[in-house]
Amino acid sequence: MAWIVPIPPSARHPHERYQVCFLDGKRHRSAGIFATKRRALAEKRALDRGPRGAAHAEPERKAAVAAVAQRDQAGLPQRPGQVGLAGLASPASPAPNAVRRRST
Numbered sequence: 001m002a003w004i005v006p007i008p009p010s011a012r013h014p015h016e017r018y019q020v021c022f023l024d025g026k027r028h029r030s031a032g033i034f035a036t037k038r039r040a041l042a043e044k045r046a047l048d049r050g051p052r053g054a055a056h057a058e059p060e061r062k063a064a065v066a067a068v069a070q071r072d073q074a075g076l077p078q079r080p081g082q083v084g085l086a087g088l089a090s091p092a093s094p095a096p097n098a099v100r101r102r103s104t
Contacts, residue, residue: 004044
């Protein structure tokens with residue numbers, strides 16, 4: 001069971017915010033602080049539904065990690081403009097686009 005606690009405005013946050021709280025065993029925990037009551041209610045409903053993503057997220061996470069590792073081994077960029085770990089320059093050699101300083 002989760003509940004919403006309104007947080008009054010302060011100097012740093014001049015508008016009302018909402019904290020979603022729940023019990024984890026005997027501990028009082030916070031699921032987050034949200035700017036809108038609608039977002040806080042959505043988080044409360046998600047907590048009340050239970051740990052839905054735990055069983056479903058693990059295979060997806062393993063597949064994502066395997067895909068990144070496979071791209072890394074192939075030396076392919078993970079995202080456009082990004083270099084995988086296999087494509088990084090060694091510490092002894094400068095990066096191709098590194099600025100070289102003149103020695104005086």
